[in-house]
Structures are given as structure tokens and as C-alpha cells.
Amino acid sequence: MDLDIVALSRLQFAVTALYHFLFVPLTLGLSIILAIMETVYVMTGRVIWRDMTKFWGVLFGINFAMGVATGIVMEFQFGMNWSYYSHYVGDIFGAPLAIEGLMAFFMEATFVGLFFFGWDKLSKVGHLIATWAVAIGSNFSALWILIANGWMQNPVGAAFNPATMRMEVTDFAAVLTNPVAQAKFVHTVSAGYVCAAVFVLGVSAWYLLKGRHIELAKRSMTVAASFGLAAALSVAVLGDESGYLSGEHQKMKLAAIEGMWETQPAPAAFTVIGFPDQQARETHYAIHIPAVMGLIGTRSLNTVMPGIDELVKRAEARIREGIKAYDALQKIREAGGTDKVTQGVRGDFEENGINMGYALLLKRYVDDPRQATDEQIAKAAWDTVPQVAPLFWLFRVMVGIGMLLILLTGTFFVLSARRALDRHRWLLKVAVWAIPLPWIAIESGWMVAEFGRQPWVIEGVLPTAVAVSNLGVKTLLITLAGFIAIYTTLLIIEVKLMLKTIRKGPEAEHAPSEGDSRSHIPPARAAVPSSSSTGSAA
Template identity: 75%
Template sequence: MEFDIVTLSRFQFALTALYHFLFVPLTLGLSILLAVMETVYVMTGRVIWRQMTKFWGTLFGINFVLGVATGIVMEFQFGMNWSYYSNYVGDIFGAPLAIEGLMAFFMEATFVGLFFFGWDKMSKVGHLMATYAVAIGSNFSALWILIANGWMQHPVGAEFNPDTMRMEIVSFFEVLMNHVAQARFVHTVSAGYVTASVFVLGVSAFYLLRGRFVELAKRSMTVAASFGLLASVAVVVLGDESGYLVSENQKMKMAAIEGMWETQPAPASFTLVGIPDMDERTTHFGVHIPWVMGLIGTRSLTQEIPGIAELLVENEERIRSGLIAYDALQDYRATPTGQSVDPEVAARFDEYKADMGYALLLMKYVDDPRDATEDQIIAAAWDTVPYVPVLFFAFRGMVGIGFLNVLLMAGFFYLSARRQLDTRRWPLKVAVAAMALPWIAAELGWIVAEFGRQPWAIDGVLPTVAAVSHLTVPTVLFTIAGFTAMYSVLLVIEVRMMLAAIQKGPAPDDAPERPLFAKSGPVVEKRA
């Protein structure tokens, strides 16, 4: 690693983002499962479902607290490490985050308190509504965050204002309805549902292997297998849609994921396995499946997917075009106050402004992009190629685990339907061993999404090299060390608390008789 501000700031943000995302998927998925379990309790009156809701709710609460703490730290980093980014695109990026905090997070946090402390103070239906509000708030929070992140991947509804030197919203509706953001949202929350389902499945399998809390474990596994099977299939289907959008809007990322150095005749084949080589610009020992990549990436048999070499030539031309826009911008800014901008200058800027971000890539090599040499232009074009081996293997690891999750859930759904969850020990051992897989897939997915966007902070608009704060290397190294130490302690605390709660198991629930509705008479509960 080069110890420069850009690399260290990227490393710090990656560290905190990947750590934060250890908690997000489980929060999203458990919130829905809690709502399902409590719904069954309200409909049937069987106290074991209340016991299940409270037990899994305890694990949800532990995870929720850590997710909130690490998420707040991430948002602070935009001001600490990425101040120019915050200034340049704050009008657009800040709006979804503000809405997330004011609407979704406050809603979620408020009803979490009612969920934990309102069991014997609210009616059944009232408490159930609070649980649903927690689930809606958790997923609503993810929506706004992914709208912000989706805009980074595919910036729409905004334009650069040469008078303020900032990106400004021209259509919030376009930002909100960004098809990339919507696809990322449904794919991400579905992955969270799978994570929670596998977690519940694994813990329940552990109980069955030990012969503890058998009735609770069986019911939990039935809910998890049913919900998880739907979610795991949805992840695969929605992941395919995300791949199609990447091929439309982030062609270099798609080429890097495929290790596709040269443009293939349509329809392109899918490289199942291989070893990408950045030096020789080829993928060794590739095993190809004909037509598949063409169908995934273009939904057709006639449209080509451009390779890295072709995209490099295109990006080099966009850098040259961006230099014209950058030069026009300097002339625009040099206009004395009170005078009108030369119409020729304004027209020249408007014609080439879409490529100005590419000119800013040269700031890695020179202070003024107009001073760049031919070699530096070529080097900047090469910077638009992500490190192919990382994307190539991360994507295949994510996809492989996704299909394993489908098989796992289908198997336990079958066993649940046949009432054979506790008849064989080896499937239960598989469920326990598989608990980490969804988290690995989720982290690999974020690596593909974020590492694949490099060298851009905002794709095609603002390079990462131009987005950082003016900090010193020792300052960033100090904060990295501080975050690493703090997060290590928090992780130990989290794991110990989760393990202690699992080891203890559900508490006996001597639930008092509660009315279904606040003003109705008491309804006698059935005891399981």
C-alpha cells in the first residue's frame, strides 16, 4: 500500500464500511422475521410464538445497537476524510441521508423501545404494530442509504453549476427513482433476509443437536427455511438485474468482473473460472460458458459487451474532451464580476461538460490538468481500470455462495415440510457450519460494488483523488489505528453477548393475559 492520503482514506472508509455491514443484513432480516413470528402469536394466541419473538428480538437488539454505533461513525467520515466530496455533491448526497436520519432512523429507534419495553404495557395488536414499525423503519433506512449510494454509482437528476462549483439537484424525483438505486435496494435487503434466515437456521440447528429448546427450534427453522428460500431465490434473480444495469451504466466494472480484455463477438460467453493477469492483460485458463454473459449483460444475442481495451480508448478520448471543458471552465470563472460570460465560452463548456470529471483524473499527476503530458493522459485512462483479479474472484465467490444458500434453504424447506428436521444430524451440522456464508457473500458484494467503481467517488463525475480532505498521513494513520482498536473491542463484546444469549436460550414466558385490542376485553391465550 502507498501511504498517501487517498489510499489511506479509502482504506479507512473500507474498514469501517465492511465492519458496519456485518450488522446491517442481520438487522434487516431479523426485523422481518420478528414481525412474522409475532403475527403468528397474535393470530393463534400460542405463547411459544411470543417466546420465540422475544428470544430472537434479544439477538436483534444486540446487533441493532452495534449497527447504529458503527453507522454514525461512517457518516462522520464524509466530513473528516472526504470534505471536498461533501462540498461538491453535498446538495444531492446529503438529502437522502438527512431523510434517512429524520424519518427512517427516528422511526426505527422509537419503536425499538416499544418493542422491548411494551410487552406487558400494550395490547397484542398494539405491540405487533410496533414490531412492524421496527421492520418498516429498518428497511426504509436501507432504502434512503442505497438511494444515496446508487447515485454515486449512476449520478442522475443533477448538474454541475459553474457559478457555485458544485453539483446541484435538478430533479429529486430522478434521484429517488434512480433504477440503479432501486435494483441495489431490493438486492441488498433480500441478501439481508437470507443472512437472518441462515442465522436463525444455524442457531436452531445448534439447539436441536444439543436437544435444547426443541419446540422453539423447530418452529424457528420452519419460519427461517420458508422465508429464506424465497429470499435466496430473490437474491439470485435481483442480482441478475443488477448485473444487467452494471453492463448498461458501468461498462468498465462489467468488463473487469468478467476479466474481458477484448470485446467478444455477440453474444459474449461467461468466464466460469480463470486467472486474470494485469501485466499480460489476459485471463489465463479460462473456462467459458457460451452466450451466458451476453444474455445477462445485454438481454439479447446480438449486442456486444465492450472489453477493457476498447473502453480504455474511449476513456482516453473522454479525458481529452474533459480537458476542453476544464479549460472553458477556467475561462468562465475568470470572467470579471458583474460582466456576462462570453457566450462562446459558455457554449464550449456546455458541449464538453459531461466529460469534465475525466479531466479531473489527471489531478493525480498534476495540479492543473491542462499541464498533463501525453503519457499522463494514458496513465489516467489506465486508472479507470479497477484491479481485475479482486473483482473477478469476489464476484464469483458472491455468486457461488448465493447458489449454495438456495440449496441450503431448499433442503431445509423440504425437511420442514416432511417434519423431518430432527431426524438426521448431518443436515443440522451443515446448517451450523453455513452460518458465516451469507456474511461472506454480502461483504464480497460490497467489494464488487465499491471497489469496482474506482477510481471514481461519483462515477464519471468526481474522481476519488479529487474528493479527499487536506489531511496529513500521520493523522489518517492515527484514526485508522483508533478505529481498528475500537472496532476490535466492540466486535469482541458483540460476539460474547450474542453467544451468551444463545447459550442461555429463551426465558420461560409466564405471559399475563393481554387483550387483543386496547379497549377490548381479555382474550385467553392458548399455552403451547
């Protein structure tokens, strides 16, 4: 990718988003796990569940603070790096962001304070309500952000106003109930739940391997395994829904994920592995599973999924129709409004206006799309194809890790039911080493969603190349280096604080009992199952 303003603006936003999304999933999942643990404490009165809530709450607090610090910058980037985008769709995109800040974030931040400082000031039920409010607020934050992002993927409930030269809301309810946004929300938060569950599972497994905090670790693993298994299965089901919606609204993205260049007979096969070659327009050494992709993308056995070549031809036709809309728009502007032009001009705009965004793809090659040659139109049509190889492999990394995490959480769910969590030391080691896997899958999924949307910042409406601010390359390079340095420092600080807190362990408030860390069982013995140690997790 050339280091021009568009590429650097994309890279800068991608870097900040990827860093920020290292913290978000753990916040989403740990908030729910904390609420579950404290609910058990209030119901049973057993102080160990209060110990657990406080300990995992400290880790949640560290992560929450870093997530806020990295997230605030992203909202300012819309105005700094993407000024035309902010002008063009600010009436629509700004509303969910404002609601997220006013409603969800303030709610979340307020109750976070009550969670940490209200243990001795609130009743048990009062503090539990505050903890659940933190969890609900965290998830509300994700909801509004993903409503905004989902609208970028499927821009419903809005229309272009030639008088203001902006997109304006026509149906806010349609924006809120956008099926793409809803699918992205449940899929993303479920992935966050898996992330937190695997984190709790891995840290607890480390304690069992070290023979420390046995009671807390076993109970934590029981919660994490059951919660994580349910979430991991949900991710798989909801991912299927996302694939189906992509087949409806983002056909090019789905074709690129599959490396499917030519349209196949229905139902299309799923490519397990292959080597996409964008220059040759072919996927080499592909291994297929018949009919599976057709079921995922269309939920039928007789609906054809178009390949990349056919979609490019459709894009070329839409570009030509978009040029008619662009021409009509210029005539409307020159006349001073829609009421001052002929019925034919208004008709051309109304008929072809939906494709005007495709005409804007030509801005990369010519200032006035109406002056574009056939060769430039063909190039712009091929620009609608995202980078196939990264999409192809990132999707398979995400799915592969997802299947592994279902197996991992399922295994520990069974071990928990059998009171045998510490019976197999090698499985505990696997759980520890599996801690980074959810983050790899989540970051891969985010890149699939955003890579697959290119070259659009708003699908079919506004090309990315048109949406950027007119910043200098030097300015972008300097700020990019600054963001990387600051965010890397914050990440190092978080990891060190997390590790320090984990090594220190919980500050227990209940009396020592057999199997707990304060019974001074040597590590070698603590990892060996016994009737007392396995039974203490009940």
C-alpha cells in the first residue's frame, strides 16, 4: 500500500482501534463474570465468592481504565482524520456515539466507582445492583458503538439530501434495528465473554499448577468454563448469522473471504484452505466442502452466490448509473435546488441516486466522474474488490481458534462437573497457554469486518478515499508514531499491573480451609486430586 494520505489515515485509525480492542472484550466479559460471582455471594453468603469478586474486580478495573484511555482518542479521530466523513454522515453517525457517551459510558463509569468503593458502604443487594449496572453499562457502550459501525456496513434509515449535500436520517428506528448492527453486537459481546472466560480459566489454572488459592481457582474455573462454553457456542451460531447477512448486504466481502472468483452453481462449496492470487484472479490448491458455503451465505440449496468477477461487472454497471446521478446532482446545484430543475433532471437523480457513491470511486482517477474513460470506469470497478488473501486467512484463523476454544471450555466444563479440574496438569498448562487465543481471534475478526468493507467507509455510499481530511503525510507519520509509542506504553503498563496483581493473588477474608492457599500445601501435592481438594470446589 502506498504511503499516501488515505493509506496513512486508514493505518492510523486501524492501529488505535486494534490497540483499543485489546481492552474492550475483557471488560465486556469480566463485567458479567463479576456480576455472576457476586450474585452467588449474595445468594449463599459464602465469603469466598466475595473474595473472588474483589480479586477479579481489581483486574477488571485495571483493564477498564486502559480501555477508557485508548477509546477516547478514537472518537476525536473522526473529526481529525475523517472530516469529510464526519460532515457527510454526522447527522446519523453522531447520534449513536452521543448516546453511548451520555447514557452508557456515564452509567458505566458511575457504577464502577460504587463497585470499588461501596463494599462497606452499601448493602449486599445494593452493591450487587451496582455491579450489574457496571455490566449492563459496559454492554450498552458496545451496543451503541456497533449500531454506528453496523450502519457503515449497511446504511439503512437515511437518504442523501442534495440541498445540504449530506446524508440525513429518515428513519432512526431503522438505524437502531439494523439487522447487521444487531448481529454484530451479539457476536462481538459473545466474543468478549469468551475472551474473559478463557482469561479467568487460564489464570485459575496457573494457580492450581502453583498450588495457590485452590478454592478460589476451582470456583472461578467452574464459572469460567460454563460461561465460556455457552458464549463460545453463541459465537459460532451468531457468526453464521453474520455470514448470512454478509451474503445479503456485502456480497463482495463474502466472495473475497471465500476466494471465490467465479460464480459457482448453487449451492456453493466452502473453501477449507487455498492460496488466493489476486493478480491471477484464482485461488490455487483449493480444498472444498460441497454445499456448505451456499448454506452459510444463502441458507438454501438453490440460491446462487455470485463470484468476484460477476460482482465487478455489477459494480461497473452501477458506476455508469452513478455517473448519471452525479450529473443530475451537479445540475441541481447549479440551478440552486431541486425545485428549479426540470422533471427529467429530478427523475435522473431519484432513479440513479442510490448508485452515486459508485461514481465517487472515479475520484481516484479523475476530478469529474462525468469525464471518466471506459478504462477508468473498469479500474474503479475492480477497486471494489478488497485484498482477498488477508481476508481469506484472517477468517480461517478466527474460525479455527473459535473451534479450539469451544473444545477447551467444553473440556473444563466436563472436568468441573466431575470435580476433576486439577486431575490433568497438562490440561491446566494448555489453559494457561490458551489465554492469548481469544484476542487473536477477535482482532482477526475485526480486520475481516473492516478489510472486507473496503474500498467503502460507508458501504456503497462513500468511498474511503473521499472521506479523509486533507492532512499532510508528515503530520500523519508523526502522529502515527506517537500513537504507537503511547499505546504500546499503556499496554506494557497494563500487562505489568495485571501480572503483579495475579502473582499477589486475592486478599482473602474467610478462614483457611483444606485445599486453600493458606493451608500451605506444596505445589506438587496441590496439583494432585484428592477427595478433599476436589470436593472443596462445590
